[in-house]
Amino acid sequence: MGRDPRIDEAADTIVASWQEVCRFPTVAGRLDAIAAAADWIEERLAPLMDRVVRYEIPDYGPVVVGFRAGASDASLLLYNHYDVQPEGDPSRWSSPPYAAEIRDGAMYARGACDDKADVAGRLASLRLWIDEHDGRTPFGVIYLADPCEEIGSPGLGEVLAAHAAELRADACLWESYLREEDGRPAVGFGCRGSLEIELSLDILASAQHPSYSSILRSAPLELMAAISSMRTEDGRIAVAGVRDDALVPDERARRRTADITLPGPSIARDGVSPYLPGTDSQLSTRFVFEPSMSLSGFDLDDGVRQSIPASATARVRFGLVPGMRPERVVAAVRTHLAERHPDVAVSVIRALAPAYSPVQSAFGEAVVRAAGRAFGAEAVVYDVMTGAGPGALFLEHLGAPIISPTGTLRPAGNMHGYDEHGYVEDFLDHVQFTLDVFRELERSGFADTARGGA
Incomplete structure (x- = not known):
């Protein structure tokens, strides 16, 4: 484990960028805020990519996409979304929900982790990776920012279908998800519907x-x-x-769920069990497959x-x-x-619809290795990422396997709740992790993935 010294040297700038994007109140349908955030993303993508385009979704704003070619034909798609859940009653926040205030080492804002830590953090990682190759990256990168994921990504399927030829990639790094309760990284495959x-x-x-x-x-x-x-x-x-049609885990998949730490201390009230009936082993399996x-x-x-x-x-x-x-x-x-x-x-x-991506793959192994290197602990593997998202659209139209890795969020981070927050040190580790994903794929390639089609 070790953080690239360039991240620490530029930490103030990297964190300030995260705060900036969190100050846009981008609840899906708030078109003025969505438009301003789309401009912000495009301005920061432009110096990193060969071209940046917008695919408009009527009533919801643009899907912002940056394309960068590499030395090989292989490419990695980064899926992010820049809309957020509604903030609810502002009086129930300890600071204004879009102030992006840092206190006690954490940044508080709606969307701090879901999903603006990815929006800003991956831009920082991409810049660092490009710089260490003097601008000649070994594979291509497609950066995609969705304006309406929190309401089911209406219209995104039509965008992917219409532009499948240019959006097709060998693998897709999905928006990030939780660390384990004990701080270990997690890697989830596919996603729920x-x-x-x-x-x-x-x-x-x-x-x-x-x-x-x-x-x-x-x-x-x-x-x-x-x-x-x-x-x-x-x-x-x-x-x-x-x-009737639900995926049934085999014995190896069940064994993998034994590594999962149930999110107890950070979410439970004193003296009250938050869990449904069952042993820890049963609940861990249900968490992934039920x-x-x-x-x-x-x-x-x-x-x-x-x-x-x-x-x-x-x-x-x-x-x-x-x-x-x-x-x-x-x-x-x-x-x-x-x-x-x-x-x-x-x-x-x-x-x-849900999306399934196989656990055994060169892409999966690279992401797991990168997580272990960045976070200093072996990654916990989720055969199915427990959060829902439009992953099935990407499999249908682009054929790219999907992996959702650990990012900035911890179980106590109040994703979708009041006082959503992420720790600054976790965010900087998140930047390091994405950089390590690029490096691992550079070493191992996309050997067992092939660009799919609709």
């Missing part, structure tokens, strides 16, 4: 006085029962057919307090593992609810 649906139940013409509660149906209570019917007491999905279900919103028709609401609406999110198809999950949910709660209406909000 996601399905978010809305369940709605309208029963009464208007809210009614609570004195009728002994004779009137309750939309919120019935909707809660409908949601509960889709989940077992130990947290598994109880909808028939949902799990389809998941969570509630992401519940709204009442509560315009009149102390009343029986006329309706209720909920958002339910399913995490999909490779093999599962969103449309089959929707069909299974509709059948399940029609048989048990026929008045509940189901609509799809957004869907992303």
Whole structure:
């Protein structure tokens, strides 16, 4: 383990760049902020790349892409996104969510880790790598910044399909994810998909006085029962057919999950276990391979307090593992609810298919080696990256295997929550890690990958 001295020498500048991009409030759809951030990215890509282009997604802004050719025909695609989750109530942040304030060694901002540490950090790594080759890099690099990943990347598939010939690469380094609880690096292959649906139940013409509660149906209570019917007491999905096509781990894959550290101390309340029932081994395997279900919103028709609401609406999110198809999950949910709660209406909000990339590959081995070198510990391998993203679009249109590595985020970093933050030293290690990925691929090449097609 050792950090390139150039990173330490330029640390203030590298960190300031991270802060700069975090000051853009780039929630998907906030087009002024998206446009300003796209300009920022393009300005910093321009001196590093042969050309920089924008592919516009109507209503969401540009996919910003930089292309740099190398001495060989091989190329690495860097996937990043520059949109962020909504900041929520600013009063619940200990400093303004886009102030990018550094205190106690950490930088606090919405998007600090997800995903602006990649946006800024990979630019720094790329500059260092180019400099050590005097501008003549051994392979090509494509840097892609997505403006709307947090809402499912609408329109990105059309961009990839239309420009597949120039975007095609031998491998894709996906946006980064968590370190382990104990600080070890992690390397995730492929990514989960996601399905978010809305369940709605309208029963009464208007809210009614609570004195009728002994004779009137309750939309919120019935909707809660409908949601509960889709989940077992130990947290598994109880909808028939949902799990039929899910990837089943073999014995080697199960053994790899034994290295995973469950994120306990950093997320649990004192005296309360945060876990579903199961041993650590069972939970680690479920974390990687088990389809998941969570509630992401519940709204009442509560315009009149102390009343029986006329309706209720909920958002339910399913995490999909490779093999599962969103449309089959929707069909299974509709059948399940029609048989048990026929008045509940189901609509799809957004869907992303999962993506599978094999663990055994030259690309994977190079990333694992780079993680060990940069972070000073052997990487924990996730056969399926536990976060969701549009990876399936890249496999479908570009054919590039996907790996999501450790970056700046730790389990306690509040990704998607209030006071999202990343430690400055972790960010600088992140810059070193990406530089080491370039160096490892320079040594080992992309031997067992071949550029795919749509």
